[in-house]
Amino acid sequence: MKKGILIVLGLVLLVLLAFTFASKNKPTALTGVVKTGGSTSVEKVMNSLIYQFQLYNRDVRIDYEMNGSGDGIKSTLSGLYEIGHSSRDLKTDGSESGLKAIPYAIDGIAIVVNKDNPVENLTKEELFGIYTGKITNWSDVGGKDALITVVSREQGSGTRSAFSETVGLDLKERPETAQVTSATITDSTGAVQTTVMQNPNAIGYMSFSDVDRDKVKTVSYNGVEISEETLRSDTYKLKRTFLMVVKEGAELSGSAQAFLDFVLSDEGQKIVAANNLIPVK
Amino acid sequence: MKNCERFAKTTSLSKATSLEDISPKVKLERIMHIIFLCSGFICVVAVVLISLYMVISGLPVIREVGLKNFLFGTVWDPLNSTYGILPFVLSSLLATGCAVLVGGLFGLAVSVYLVFLAGQRVASMLRSLVQLLAGIPSVVYGLLGAMLIVPLVFRIQTFFGLPTSGSLLAAIFVLVIMILPTIISVSENALRAVPKQYMDGSYALGASKIQTILKVMIPSAKSGIASGLVLGVGRAIGETMAVMMVAGNASLLPELLKPARLLTVGISIEWAYSSGLHRQALQGIGLVLFVFIMLINVVLHRMLRRGGESGEK
Numbered sequence: 336m337k338k339g340i341l342i343v344l345g346l347v348l349l350v351l352l353a354f355t356f357a358s359k360n361k362p363t364a365l366t367g368v369v370k371t372g373g374s375t376s377v378e379k380v381m382n383s384l385i386y387q388f389q390l391y392n393r394d395v396r397i398d399y400e401m402n403g404s405g406d407g408i409k410s411t412l413s414g415l416y417e418i419g420h421s422s423r424d425l426k427t428d429g430s431e432s433g434l435k436a437i438p439y440a441i442d443g444i445a446i447v448v449n450k451d452n453p454v455e456n457l458t459k460e461e462l463f464g465i466y467t468g469k470i471t472n473w474s475d476v477g478g479k480d481a482l483i484t485v486v487s488r489e490q491g492s493g494t495r496s497a498f499s500e501t502v503g504l505d506l507k508e509r510p511e512t513a514q515v516t517s518a519t520i521t522d523s524t525g526a527v528q529t530t531v532m533q534n535p536n537a538i539g540y541m542s543f544s545d546v547d548r549d550k551v552k553t554v555s556y557n558g559v560e561i562s563e564e565t566l567r568s569d570t571y572k573l574k575r576t577f578l579m580v581v582k583e584g585a586e587l588s589g590s591a592q593a594f595l596d597f598v599l600s601d602e603g604q605k606i607v608a609a610n611n612l613i614p615v616k
Numbered sequence: 617m618k619n620c621e622r623f624a625k626t627t628s629l630s631k632a633t634s635l636e637d638i639s640p641k642v643k644l645e646r647i648m649h650i651i652f653l654c655s656g657f658i659c660v661v662a663v664v665l666i667s668l669y670m671v672i673s674g675l676p677v678i679r680e681v682g683l684k685n686f687l688f689g690t691v692w693d694p695l696n697s698t699y700g701i702l703p704f705v706l707s708s709l710l711a712t713g714c715a716v717l718v719g720g721l722f723g724l725a726v727s728v729y730l731v732f733l734a735g736q737r738v739a740s741m742l743r744s745l746v747q748l749l750a751g752i753p754s755v756v757y758g759l760l761g762a763m764l765i766v767p768l769v770f771r772i773q774t775f776f777g778l779p780t781s782g783s784l785l786a787a788i789f790v791l792v793i794m795i796l797p798t799i800i801s802v803s804e805n806a807l808r809a810v811p812k813q814y815m816d817g818s819y820a821l822g823a824s825k826i827q828t829i830l831k832v833m834i835p836s837a838k839s840g841i842a843s844g845l846v847l848g849v850g851r852a853i854g855e856t857m858a859v860m861m862v863a864g865n866a867s868l869l870p871e872l873l874k875p876a877r878l879l880t881v882g883i884s885i886e887w888a889y890s891s892g893l894h895r896q897a898l899q900g901i902g903l904v905l906f907v908f909i910m911l912i913n914v915v916l917h918r919m920l921r922r923g924g925e926s927g928e929k
Contacts, residue, residue, distance in 0.1 A: 375889060403891060471779070482779035489865075490694045491889030505695055513693070519781045519875050520865040522885045533762065534770070536780050 365392045369591045372400030373407015373420030376493035377577050380440060380610040381420060387606060388597050395590045404493070408434065411580050417591040419580035422493045423500065433583050439598050440577040441613040443543030443566045444498050447528065447551040449535045454478040456555040462502050465538060468515030473536065485518040486530050486539035494524065497575035498540045543574075544611030566613050577612070667906075674903025677896040686900060692867040692877075694886070699897040701904065703867050707876040708908075711784060711859070712852040715791035719852075720845050722792070723799030724834070730800070731807045732829055743804075750797035758861030761790040766862050773873050782864030784876040790858050795848035802847060806840020807833060839919055846916045853908055856880035879905045 378401055385397045404421040408431055411419030422442075425431045446462070448454060454477055457465075464470035465483055474480045488495040499505035499514070506512040519537070521527050527539040532550040539551075543561055546553060553561050556573045565571035579595060581587060587595070597603045604614035638646075678686050681699050689700015726746070730739050762782075769789075770780040810833050818828040834841070856878075864875020865885055877885070883898045883905075890898055 403889065406891070482777070484779045484781045489886045489889070491886055491891075491894065493889070507696060513695075517779075517781075517866050517868055517874060520867075520877070520885060522860070522865075522888070529762070530782075533767065534780055 365590045365593055366394040367588060367590050368396045368398060369418065369588065369594060370398050370400075370416050371407075371418040371420060372398070372402055372410060372416050373580070374404040374422040374493060374577070375401045376404075376422040376442075376575075377420050377440075380577070380607055380612060383606050383610060384598055384603060385594075387602070388594055391597075392590070392593065395593075397590075397594060403491075408580055411582060414582070417581065417587060418595070421578045421580055422575055423497060424576065424578070425580070434580050435583045436578040436580055437595065437599070438576045438578050438615050439603070440607045440610075440615065441566055441574055442577065443561050443571060443574045443613070444494060444501070444540050445543045445546045445561050446538065446540055446554040446556055446573070447531050447546065448538050448554055449531055450550075450552050451535050452478060452552060454554060456558055458557055459502055462556070463504065463512075466502065466504050466514050466518070467512065468517070481536045484534050484537040485515055486527055486534075486537050487514055487518040487520055488527065488540075489520050489522050492522075493575070494540065494542060498573070501573050540573075563613055670899075670903050670906045673896070673899040674906075675900075677893065677900035678903075680893060680896070681900075686897075687904070690869060692882075694890070694894040694897070697893060699893075699900075701879070701882065701897075701901055703869050704877055704879045704882040704901065705904065707784060707863075707870040708853055708879040710870045711787050711791060711863075711876070711878055712849055714788045715795060715852045716845055716848050718788070719792040719795045719799055719848055723796050723844070723848075724803055724841060726796070727800050727804040727807055728829055728834070730804050732825070732833070746797050746800050749793075750801070754794065754855060754858040755861075757790055757794055758858035761786060761858060761862040765789045769873070776873060778873050781875050782862050783873050784863060784870055785872045787859045787863040787876065787878070788872075790862055791852045791855060794855060794858060795851050798851055799844045799848045802844030803837070803841040806837035806844065809840065810836045839922060843916055843919045846912055846919060850909060850912045850916075853905070853912070854880060856884050860885060879908075 381399055385399060388397065389395060399420070400416075404423050407416065407419035407421055408425065410416045411434060412431070419434075421436070425434055425436050446457060452473070454473065457476060461470060461476045465476070466485060466487070468485070470476060471483055472480065473483055488498075496505070504512050504514055519530060521530055521539075524541045524545045527541045528545065528547065528551055531537045531539045538554075543566070555561070556571060559565050559571045561571050561573075566574055579598065581591075581595070598607075599616065601616075604616050607614045677699065681689075686699060686701060687705070688702050689698065690702050691698045691700050692703060726742075730742060734742060765786045766782055769783050769786045772785070773780045773783065814832050814836055815828055818832045823831065859878050860881045863878065863881065865877045865881055866875035867877050867882070868874055870876045879901055883901050886894070887898055
């Protein structure tokens, strides 16, 4: 009996010692404020990452202003933010050069239809036709004879802009690519799902992490079924990558660098996965 | 203003006498006076500040886009910086108008039943049920609308060969139910306030019960009933949540069986991700809505005053 107690006590001591040494190894000397900002879509995951990081580094404050990917990138270029958050890729037209994008999470965009809808696959062209209002009947894309109810998100939504960008919709100054104005507009991922669940002829798009297969059916895009594997292997193309953006060649402050490292660390990536996103590592 | 001056005088007088001379009773009087005055003052300040804020935040977009383009533009496309809110305004007006028309007739019928026809027990039960209806949160109405009314409208839409979706009609249905309690209780009070002699007089002239109600009682209570309708308009035009859940929210010019976006929904649905001119445009919608509500209040005020005067005569 006594031996057992001793062993247990010893183990507890060892564990305690391990913890004290481990915490000594953590960088605790970091201080200061890291200014970051940008995408609103990454709010949930970014807030949990920042929360956990600040638990380890109590003297560091990570500011995160939510003002959209565009502003995040712009303000990183101008030097206002050390780290910008973007839920879209950097533009390649030169307006956003001089920046380095660091991907840390992938969010798939699922095409969802009612569970009674027999359609299994839609191509990019078919989606474009449906969302611009040129294809109006399900029979044109291999379904039953019924009019399509297009469900979309409000303008400004990150999911909408990522979806539109991939499918080629909503291009500026090109009215033929504008989404059909009679589309039902909802203001959240959950509302898209509910609308599609209740309407047998509806089609919508939403964040893959929130899809509930008891309520809606996902449709393949260009012949590829959406899943964690196809997202990670880059075969399912309808997705968006969450990026951290920094200035190319600029020296980051210790705290900012530590935060970047933390997001890409095993623990950071676990937090990403816990927020229903696909980690990049 | 007069009250303020009077108050200033009493306080200056009170300063002349030292505090010990004042009995506790008088002291309490003064303290309570100040508390009531402050409450009133805070209320006025809040209204003034809100009005100022609405105007200041709503004007930039009108300056930028132009009042005519803003109010009468038919295209709402923030992506290409086109901000025309005519579809929202017309949808709001149509939805509110139809809802008040239907709800008004129905509500008036219910209140007539409550006042003249129902037995006492039935009436009191019905009355408490109506009051319960008034207490249900609007999101619950939206939920019921989305689950019961929208699928019903699907059938009508399929019949007419339209795509099934949330629609202006569904929004009107929900609004009718939501404004009923207001209309019923206000017009019930108005009908009850008609002097009993009117009814007796009508009976004495040989009129039947229904004739009496339609020709004597309702016309005598008309200003009260009208103010109930105006209150209903106020409630309907300001409703957001329930409407957003059933209306489909597309920025189209209003058609009964197609999705429509009302003014209130126009603001709330895009607020979260808006910035710059887009956000200012949403604030501009707020200003338009504010003006509508102000107009309704003025109309209501006039109506009540006129009602009061005719009552005194």
